[in-house]
Amino acid sequence: MATERANGGAWRVTAGSVAILVLAGGWFLLSSMVMHTAVVDALGEAAGVAFALLVVVSVVGAVLGSRRGDPPSEAEPGDRAD
Numbered sequence: 001m002a003t004e005r006a007n008g009g010a011w012r013v014t015a016g017s018v019a020i021l022v023l024a025g026g027w028f029l030l031s032s033m034v035m036h037t038a039v040v041d042a043l044g045e046a047a048g049v050a051f052a053l054l055v056v057v058s059v060v061g062a063v064l065g066s067r068r069g070d071p072p073s074e075a076e077p078g079d080r081a082d
């Protein structure tokens with residue numbers, strides 16, 4: 001079951017990564033070009049936005065996983081719990 005979910009969720013990971021990069025890049029452009037912030041400060045703001053979005057995605061994933069009854073972590077097939 002974990003393998004099916006991992007293979008089926010690859011597009012979600014890719015789409016989420018692209019969305020976070022686009023939003024962080026958009027924030028950088030907004031900060032740098034529109035608000036005329038220094039490039040270093042705009043990069044810091046964009047990194048902060050990216051990290052905040054990752055935290056939101058993590059919390060949403062944890063909440064949805066708990067509703068489905070998924071355990072916090074699943075061992076991959078073939079892993080040994082010695």
